[in-house]
Amino acid sequence: MTTILTDLIQALSTGELRVIDLTQPLGEQTPVIGLPDIFAQSPGFSRETISRYDDAGPMWYWNVLHLGEHTGTHFDAPVHWTTGKDLSNNTCDTLPVEQFIGPACVIDVSHESKSNHDFLLTAEHILAWEEINGKIPAKSWLLLRTDWSKRQGADEFLNLSEDGPHNPGFDPSASKLLAEERDVLGVGVETVGTDAGQAGALDPPFPSHNIMHGAGKFGLASLCNLDQLPPTGSIVIAAPLKIVDGSGSPLRVLAIAPHL
Numbered sequence: 001m002t003t004i005l006t007d008l009i010q011a012l013s014t015g016e017l018r019v020i021d022l023t024q025p026l027g028e029q030t031p032v033i034g035l036p037d038i039f040a041q042s043p044g045f046s047r048e049t050i051s052r053y054d055d056a057g058p059m060w061y062w063n064v065l066h067l068g069e070h071t072g073t074h075f076d077a078p079v080h081w082t083t084g085k086d087l088s089n090n091t092c093d094t095l096p097v098e099q100f101i102g103p104a105c106v107i108d109v110s111h112e113s114k115s116n117h118d119f120l121l122t123a124e125h126i127l128a129w130e131e132i133n134g135k136i137p138a139k140s141w142l143l144l145r146t147d148w149s150k151r152q153g154a155d156e157f158l159n160l161s162e163d164g165p166h167n168p169g170f171d172p173s174a175s176k177l178l179a180e181e182r183d184v185l186g187v188g189v190e191t192v193g194t195d196a197g198q199a200g201a202l203d204p205p206f207p208s209h210n211i212m213h214g215a216g217k218f219g220l221a222s223l224c225n226l227d228q229l230p231p232t233g234s235i236v237i238a239a240p241l242k243i244v245d246g247s248g249s250p251l252r253v254l255a256i257a258p259h260l
């Protein structure tokens with residue numbers, strides 16, 4: 001074993017480094033994004049028991065799961081969006097695995113998102129963050145801390161009004177900067193999807209999906225515990241299930257981080 005890995009194991013065992021779970025529980029109560037009525041909807045999570053130490057299987061317990069690829073804490077692959085559909089290696093089973101691990105840059109806009117549910121992160125916000133924390137390195141995860149994961153229940157989390165959902169997200173200027181000039185792995189958010197609730201009205205519509213996936217970048221939605229990460233200095237591991245031709249997948253997202 002190399003010294004680096006020995007040191008890592010040592011730091012984890014002593015608690016110098018912590019493993020932080022950035023994943024929401026996945027179950028029947030998991031909120032799912034709702035689309036306008038003219039579009040097909042993704043179902044919520046459901047399951048049926050195959051057996052549970054009973055006549056159907058006296059010594060074992062297992063279930064059949066039924067859920068959309070984009071349910072709960074999940075990964076968006078580039079093929080998810082029309083802009084990324086013709087890229088090579090753009091599906092869950094073909095993405096290069098080294099792209100599932102990278103340093104995390106955490107931008108805290110929890111204060112702004114509390115007073116403005118439609119808050120959009122702009123390129124200016126990112127440049128201001130870089131003034132303090134340094135330039136976002138290539139192949140890093142950009143995590144948007146909004147504290148949205150602390151909202152209780154589906155109604156508060158989805159935050160629907162008559163004109164649709166309201167939650168923070170990215171201005172097109174931010175997505176362009178991150179994809180084209182910073183070359184990040186992708187973005188991670190605490191909300192149900194990587195775009196703002198009202199992002200259908202932006203230009204382009206749904207800029208985080210449109211621009212990031214068009215550039216071969218990933219999305220992580222419905223993360224939590226971002227308040228336990230420093231602005232820089234942690235590592236995020238986010239590996240989707242190897243679903244053949246998959247557009248995304250629920251996953252366990254872990255961070256390795258120093259104590260705050």
Ligand code: MN
Binds near residue numbers: 074219248
């Ligand atoms: Mn998704």
